[in-house]
Amino acid sequence: MIMKTIVHKYGGTSVADPGRIKAVAKRVANSWRAGERVAVVVSAQSGETDRLIKLAQEMSREPDARDMDLLVATGEQASVALLSLALRGEGLETETFLGFQAGIFTDANHGRARIERIDPTAVRSALDAGRVAIVAGFQGTTGEGRVTTIGRGGSDTSAVALAAALKADRCEIFTDVEGVATADPRLCPDAKLLKCISYEEMMELADTGAKVLHARCVELAAKFKVPLVVRSSFTESPGTLVVPEERVLEGSVVTGISLTTGEAKVAIRKVPDKVGVTAAIFAPIAKAGIDVDLIIQNVSEDGYTDLTFTVPKNDLRRAMTLAEAAAREVKAGRVEAAGDIAKVSIVGLGMRSHAGVAHRMFAALAKEGIAIQMIGTSEIKVSIVVDIRHSERAVRILHSAFYL
């Protein structure tokens, strides 16, 4: 019998207190007793990373990224030790791995390092010896042995990368929700749990506000074809399987609806409608590393147009400064900003073959009197921007329109 290799990943809420850590240990032990080789990736206990960041901020208004990495990496280290204690309590043998011990090598971009390669030799040896390998998520090491953290996607990304390096049979992401739902159940009581979703759809949902997985981790899973499972660490529900498109037998037209309130809108009035002007406006913003998402430009009137785009709320102040400078440069009018917007997206592989999805979306919202401020589309996604006051209702309207 060939034993399967499984990577489990437990987030901060799953290891928040001793009782929960013991529950995680039981789950890992069950998997191990069922004959699986288990590597476990853990996050810091929920609240711990914030506590550490607060400590750093008390020391320095702009903490050095290297020191921050050293500091916040203690959170995952503590979780690893506590879970190891709990697993020994279950009678299992464990071996613990910090980033450098697990061979997780990253570049030196502290705070947002990219994983360059994983040498899984040590972790594999532990599994070969029948031990449970417990690996600190979110952290890695530079070639020189400096502690790094990998930023966005955090421990999920660590887990998927480790699963890829180990050629694991699957990577199970244990979290505080049952899996991936058709919409956020807190907004939409009718939301249904998805049994299966493609990497592509999951990436679009993650990118547009679904918090259950980070797009970066899904991208990595897709690249190395690591089957992902998203499931609850508190129940026995099988969760949602995230797999290559060809394994999703019959794609829905719309698989999921997401909502993000993390963006703001910048509008530049009376932009001269000449070649090169738009490029001149966006060049400095792109150079500053600010992600521009949706862009609309209305029809030119008298040789002038209004240009509106969205940026992350965190970057709004910087974007405004840059846009104002650019507006003066190209002799455009005044620059306005609005943070009271939300983006609602519908995502589904089936959109490719079903025309009219966007139209159904607009019609459903129009019928309920919700004005659409901006629209953006991709092959398997339609996003709209609406007033933030209507955003949750918009999710429910669209959920009804496409599912019920």
Place this chain on the structure above:
Amino acid sequence: MIMKTIVHKYGGTSVADPGRIKAVAKRVANSWRAGERVAVVVSAQSGETDRLIKLAQEMSREPDARDMDLLVATGEQASVALLSLALRGEGLETETFLGFQAGIFTDANHGRARIERIDPTAVRSALDAGRVAIVAGFQGTTGEGRVTTIGRGGSDTSAVALAAALKADRCEIFTDVEGVATADPRLCPDAKLLKCISYEEMMELADTGAKVLHARCVELAAKFKVPLVVRSSFTESPGTLVVPEERVLEGSVVTGISLTTGEAKVAIRKVPDKVGVTAAIFAPIAKAGIDVDLIIQNVSEDGYTDLTFTVPKNDLRRAMTLAEAAAREVKAGRVEAAGDIAKVSIVGLGMRSHAGVAHRMFAALAKEGIAIQMIGTSEIKVSIVVDIRHSERAVRILHSAFYL
């Protein structure tokens, strides 16, 4: 000009909160600006290690020592990061070192590892580059890269070992007291700060209850002739210099008085006064790793004697069990224990050349009506055991007898 290399060590109370860490940074910066090459060894913030131990105890009644090391090592790691942030705030360049990064290699006795060797290359390079090296105390690494902690003496021992490896000009131990005093100032308001004390005296004082330094760290300093300074991190007082005996110009008869309440007394009644009986009693206790300190045996009467000895209070229960078994074996009488004792010691190089020190000690106590239960002596020390109720008064009486 040859720049001096200084190792600073700051204990938990010195880095207890952001304000204190900033004060430490200022002190280090002053040293650096005065042209010294500074390596700083830091402990966990006070309370942090206890918090972590408590977490572990919630997971397991007898936590695995490897996991404990991984867990408690996060305390020093956080201190290193926070101090680095503060030093950058002072405009200095820093380089941080965990145990493995500082080349502190230990054996694999987790929780009480011995430092086997230090490879100071990386720390020295940082100093050569004009940076302040910040090193996590209390921790090391096995040859295989597992995190260890070095147990008793903790970060003081790390600092002295690093100073020895760097061939530093001195090692300054910053703490919450002004230095080494003739007695604990909380017990003895007349106690005076010592300007200078020999390694040998300091070891005897540490061994007999003076908490300012651990004997292990002093022993290491003596072995490598590292000049130690014990001083306050809250004042500018120059503190106490701990140096080789030959540098203490004129030793006092009695240099210091110490008190420990950490021991308990075990008495075995009616022990047959025959060859080999004492050895039979102490063999199992020694084998169990229990430190026996003072031993007295009274004059034989009718072929029987009473045997009394002291052990650490923590080991009393185990020692009783072993003593009771041994007593049955050798056909001795009942075994009694008492925890209400204290040991008072006087220490001084001058005792070697001054006869009658012990006698003056006994006379001073007798005059005040304090009964002596046990006596032990070494070349530069006399220890007595008294009822714990009289112990603090005994310290004051002896302080007056020898100093005032």
